Amino acid sequence: MRLATWNVNGLRAGPGPGPILAALDAHVVCLQETRLTRDQLDDSLTQVEGYTSYFSCCRTRLGYSGVATFCRAEATPEAAEEGLSGLLAGPGAMGSYVDSGSFSPEELAVLDSEGRALVTHHRIRMPWGAETMLTVLNVYCPHAGPRQPLHPVPQHRFLQLLRNRALSLLHHGGHVVIMGDLNIAHRPIDHCQPGDPEAFAANPARCWLDELLSGDGSGGPFVDTFRLRHPGQRQAFSCWRGGTGLGVRAANQGTRLDYILADRVLALGALAGASLLPSVLGSDHCPVLAQLGGAFVPAPHPPALATRRTQLSLHPFLAPRGPPTPLPSPSGARKRLAPTRLPQMGDLRQYFKVKGPSPDALGDCGEKLSRYALGQKQQEPPHDATVQSLKEMEVAQTGLEQNNQEPSQHALGKHGQGIAQHAKGSRGQMTTQHSLGLRDLRRYFKVEGGATGPSQHAVGQHRQAPSQKTLAL
Template identity: 50%
Template sequence: MRLLSWNVAGLRAGPGPAGLGALGGDVICLQETRVTRDLLEEPLAMVDGYNSYFSFCRTRSGYSGVATFCKDSATPLAAEEGLSGLLAQPGKGGAVGCYGDLGAFTPQELKALDSEGRAVITHHRIRHVVILGDINTSHRPIDHCEPGDPEAFREHPGRRWLDGFLWVQDGPPGQGLFIDTFRLLHPSQPYAFTCWRIDTGARLTNHGTRLDYILADRALALAELRDARILPEVPGSDHCPVLAELAATFLPAHHCPPLCTRHMPEFAGTQQKLSRFLVRVERGASMTCQGAGAGRGCSIRRGRRPPRGQRDLLSYFRAAQGQLRTGTAPNALGQSRQEPAQDAPGHRTQEMAHDAARQGGQQEPCNGLVPRELMMGQAVGTQASCTAHWRTVLPGPAPPPCCLAHRQPCALRTVRKPGPNRGRRFYVCALPPGRPSDPRACCDFFRWASKGCS
């Protein structure tokens, strides 16, 4: 049983069907699909060998959204979106249930949460529970590149929740029902990160955090877990996939549950596309109207001329041969207007040279011809003088300083945090952040930019 989780940061711009298929997971859980139902296209919803289950954000377009792709050999018995059961469709079956105690939340709060498209629950024949996703919290200091103060790190609400949710070896009895599969097999592996900042290029130096987890219930993990890995070599997002392999196998259901995208009208074949009502017709061939409104007189036979005064669209962009000879061309209304006759060879060049000589105060040659070298020299000289003039008026920004350690041009940044320096600009090393011992990482160069710097 091969399980994967991946925050794709946009399904349409992310891995695509080929990328999902290359992962080879039996169940692939995706986060931040950022696609709504009206924008979901068939190649993304119908991946060969998989059936998919989506939960869309109902409040904002291009925000959140999750999806679960299950191989045909891992078809679930039931599938449901949300965590509260409020989005289940009554009478259609497929609900998973087992929502726990929801008394601490109002129905409005639960509906608002599930409307963001945060969860899909699939029920398979393994009788155990596995949680996959972007938890958005690094559990231990070893899971963060800059943990800071250890006491303040532990007091974060998300980490305190994980402390009580996860079981650790040699921990207090009765603590946690789930196991972090990666840390079970790699308890002390450092720099095992799954998310990096793109704007600073931190993935190059592996300066990130571990936010993506596969959590299995204790009995399943201790008995069946065979492998747990992070796949930083897979591109396409600011996150990378995480993998867990279990010795258990799936027992597929005979039919996909109602939430499966195969049952959506736009993908089930009951809703036809507009292209099916249009027929490609060769030029000059007969054309027949199809549809409910078709009747007699709806066909245009071969060779039939359009009514007088009616022109086809191409006639507005195609000049007749006679118009090229006489100098007439149709205007936007299809009417002809007189154009100057086509210049004889060299005539336009002579006219330009004549004007240039007159403006420069030079005497025009008697035969009206100007040497080609003279014309090119005037053009180059005019362009060079114009460029020099604009450089004196707009000198442009000053070149950035070079950092002391790498002797490379620095990057210009702006202070975004609230305070007295908000909006000020400064120079720092342009290399990505990283460990001090990493030569690929940035140095500690810092310099305020002058007020005149753009």
């Protein structure tokens, strides 16, 4: 089982995760200082063929901190979660959380707010055949120094939470590996300029690491895998300040800040190798490797925290799009009618207003004509017959006008009935010419002397003559 850790100093600035994973050739790869925000996690950064990926991003600052874990398909974890406290744990969380008595909920939220920890839970088969669980903690610890005296996440509190969670996991069974950038040079041999030995050893972070590790007379629960394989190697550094080029590496003014710490039983029973890769460029840190005996047993499905092939950002869904491409119309297809715009709801009487002459005004003729005008018949009356009836009515009207008489209801009704009879036998809808014929009927209701409506005799028993606006319609 090959494990690797690397502080990449910005995942987007390098070649991307694909070449990194191919070069390291490990089952589980832990990356630190990815400097990504959640909306930047597109497929080019999260999806690598043959791997599942898990990300934790800083929630308080842009382009800062962040960790990622890539697991080969044969090492697919059974569970994964962000943070160390359990506050960010979602479905499929593994539990084994520390007693929060020494941490307030607000402090735990701050400690997990900067994307500094990921936890994956794997099933493994040991070299002797027994199956057990391996928990990998990918961490990027805060730096404590004169440049950051008031860091919002204090280093000593984060280290205490890390230790408590690791011991809790060990207590519940299985093995535990802590990988990542601890920002601690443990021994003077791990620093190019250690300075005063006593002041160096009194550093609180180094004291914390002394208690965590076995060796030099201490009985801590974890082992530094590199020092177990290379106990006296000097100038074995993993970080060089001042740049990423070969010149900085050649000067070798660095420190060893990156570790793979395995629990004592696992390290002493299954560690097969450990190394640094200072020849790998692209960051101010270099990768660290460890090889353990045994094999991973992959889970049938990745846990819920695994990034999917869907972009986490909302921008693709909110981005403006061009107009839709119209579909080609089939040949001979009917054109779609434009929607009818209804009048404004100012007065409902306008909507239900009669569209033609009042039947009371036209008598029997008007009633029948109105029925056909409203669509009860879809046939057009014969044009010649209609014209003939109108001519007869005109002759009758001329005779009446010569005698200074108004047309009687009986006379109009007779000719109106003739027009209606012609309309009943027609086959088409009333045309514009027919409508114009209806409008011409207004002239037969003209009253001598400038009157604008028919006489009381013309409208029968109605009390009031229709207005000029009604007749105009």
